[in-house]
Each structure stands twice: as structure tokens, then as C-alpha cells.
Amino acid sequence: MSVLTLASAPEDATALETASMHHARLAGELAGRVRMLLTAVDRDGGAAEEIRRGLVAFCDRALLPHAEAEEAGLYPAAHGMPEARLLVESLIGEHRCLAALVDSLRAAPTPAGAAADARALQVLFEEHLAKENGIVLPLLAMTPEVSLAALLADTHRRLADDASVKSARGNRNTEKGHDMREEPVEESGGCGGVCACGGAEEAAEPELDVREVPHALRHATVFGALDAVPAGTAMVLVAPHDPLPLLAQIEQRSPGIFSVEYLERGPEAWRLRIGHH
Incomplete structure (x- = not known):
């Protein structure tokens, strides 16, 4: 059955897909971020620590605010439906677990501990989204008395x-002399082994294999990495x-930031070294 059939209105079908x-x-x-952390843990503790900080910043910036906004704007309507009440309460509990895992990741004393917390966070978040995508959102979309489009808006x-609010707060703190950037300051120099300038060797570079990643997640996984x-x-x-369409999106998203060198061109796999200038 199609999404359009499940939705009670065309705008709700579009909202469900969006x-x-x-x-x-x-x-x-x-x-993508978790995969990079897991790879770095076995190769470079310093790089793993920097990736861990970036992962925590991503959670603070995107994942946890998303959960909070859902609880306030989306969940109340679903909680009012008898068939969804217990599920919504369990999803709210999962939000608390996600926040606890982020705090554990934030305070992880070792790279190995950070990797374990990160992997647990990924698994829980993916299972959480499966329940929302498979049950909560379709239920709201097919209920005539509810406008999923309005709830998502x-x-x-x-x-x-x-x-x-966070941006304004950050600006005020910056004016006082505090650097509130979420991402660590990046140092320029080197080419990550893309040329012969003495950068990191290929063997030390993390590898992201997306052949087993679901197609719907593939590009976002690469962006996160x-x-x-x-x-x-x-x-x-x-x-x-x-991955020519992906490379075009990378350039559009971050013009002039990344360089590409083909290491292998099929037929079973394409391997590319992507260097961050």
C-alpha cells in the first residue's frame, strides 16, 4: 500500500515522506560519524578524540533538539490516541536513554568507551526512528482529525x-571572549596523503564502505563521515x-573543501581517497 493511500490528505502524504x-x-x-569514530579508535587516539567531540556537538546541535521538538510538537497528538499511547510513552523513554548515552559519550574516559557509547547510540536511534516511521507517523497521517503537515510544521x-536561541546565546558569549563553536578548530596544512607532501599514509586513513548501507542513508552517511x-x-x-552524483553534492555542499583521487575503478567496488584541505 502506498503512502498516498495511507494518508488522509495529499499534504499529509507529502509531510510523511518529508x-x-x-x-x-x-x-x-x-x-557516518560513528563509523569514523570506530575506525579511528584502532588507528589514532588523537583523531578519535577529535571525532568524539564532533559527534557530541552533532548530537547537541541536531539529534537531541530534534527529540525535544518531537515531544512538544508531534507526540501529544499521537499520545491522545489509545492505540498509540503506550508506544509514545516508550518513545519518550527512549529519548531519555538517547540523552543519557550522549552524556556518557561526552564524558567517556577512553576512546574504546566512547566507541561503545557511540555504537549504542546509533543502534537505539535507528530503532527509535523505525518505530516513528513505521507506526507513529503513518497513524497520524491516516487520521482525518489530525493534520500531520501542521504538526510537523x-x-x-x-x-x-x-x-x-542557541545562536544568540553563542553570539553573546563570543562577545564576552568565549569561543562557543561546537566543532573543534581545524588546523590547515597537509593533504591527508592525497599527494606526496608527506601527509598521512593511506594505511592510516579511515575507510568508509557504504556498499552495505541502505540507499536511503548512503549519501547522508558519507556527509556525516x-x-x-x-x-x-x-x-x-x-x-x-x-559515485559521481555524490561527488557533485559534496562539491555543492562544501565548495573547494575536498579533493578526490580514484584508487580503484570497479567493477566490484570504486575506492576513492577524499582529502579535506
Whole structure:
């Protein structure tokens, strides 16, 4: 049965699809960052620590505010339905677990501990989204008395308001002399082994194999991984085909920031070294 058949109004069908795509982007970016952390733990403790900080910043900036906005803007309508009440209460409990895992990741004393917390966070978040995408959102979309489009618009407004408040707070603190940037300061120099300038060797570069990643998450997973690659280093991407559309999106998203070198061109896999200038 199609999404259009399940939804009680065309705008709710569109809202359902948009929400699922947004969830895919969040899950993909989280997966990419976690994959980079897991790889770095076995290779470079310093890089793992920097990736951990970036992962925590992503959770503070995107994942946790998303959960809070859902509780305020989306969950109340579903909680009012007898068939969804217990599920919504369990989802709220999962939000608390997600926040606890982020705090544990924030305070992890060792790279191995951070990796374990990050992987648990990823698994819980993906299972959480599966319940929302598979049950809560379709239930709201097919209920004539509920406008899923309006609920999601309110949720997005809350997210925007939260981002504005945090931005204003950060500006005030910066004026007082405090650096409130979420991401660590990136140092320039080197090419991550893309040329012969003495940068990191390929063997030390993390590898992201997206051949087994679901197609809906694939691009977002690569974006999340790239966001975790410090300037002056590189990662190796393994794809099931020549990722020309993805490379175009990377350039559009971050013009002139990344360089690409093909290491292998099929037929089973395409391997590319992507360097962060």
C-alpha cells in the first residue's frame, strides 16, 4: 500500500515522506560519524578524540533538539490516541536513554568507551526512528482529525526557534571572549596523503564502505563521515558504483573543501581517497 493511500490528505502524504527523508538524513549522518569514530579508535587516539567531540556537538546541535521538538510538537497528538499511547510513552523513554548515552559519550574516559557509547547510540536511534516511521507517523497521517503537515510544521518551528536561541546565546558569549563553536578548530596544512607532501599514509586513513548501507542513508552517511574528517587528513570511500552524483553534492555542499583521487575503478567496488584541505 502506498503512502498516498495511507494518508488522509495529499499534504499529509507529502509531510510523511518529508519526515522520513529528514529522519534518514539524521540517521545517516550519525552513522557516518560513528563509523569514523570506530575506525579511528584502532588507528589514532588523537583523531578519535577529535571525532568524539564532533559527534557530541552533532548530537547537541541536531539529534537531541530534534527529540525535544518531537515531544512538544508531534507526540501529544499521537499520545491522545489509545492505540498509540503506550508506544509514545516508550518513545519518550527512549529519548531519555538517547540523552543519557550522549552524556556518557561526552564524558567517556577512553576512546574504546566512547566507541561503545557511540555504537549504542546509533543502534537505539535507528530503532527509535523505525518505530516513528513505521507506526507513529503513518497513524497520524491516516487520521482525518489530525493534520500531520501542521504538526510537523510546528515541530520544525520549534527546532528553528531553538537554533535561534542557541545562536544568540553563542553570539553573546563570543562577545564576552568565549569561543562557543561546537566543532573543534581545524588546523590547515597537509593533504591527508592525497599527494606526496608527506601527509598521512593511506594505511592510516579511515575507510568508509557504504556498499552495505541502505540507499536511503548512503549519501547522508558519507556527509556525516566527511564532517568528522579533520582538515589536513583524508578518508577512503568504498562505493558499489562510480559515485559521481555524490561527488557533485559534496562539491555543492562544501565548495573547494575536498579533493578526490580514484584508487580503484570497479567493477566490484570504486575506492576513492577524499582529502579535506
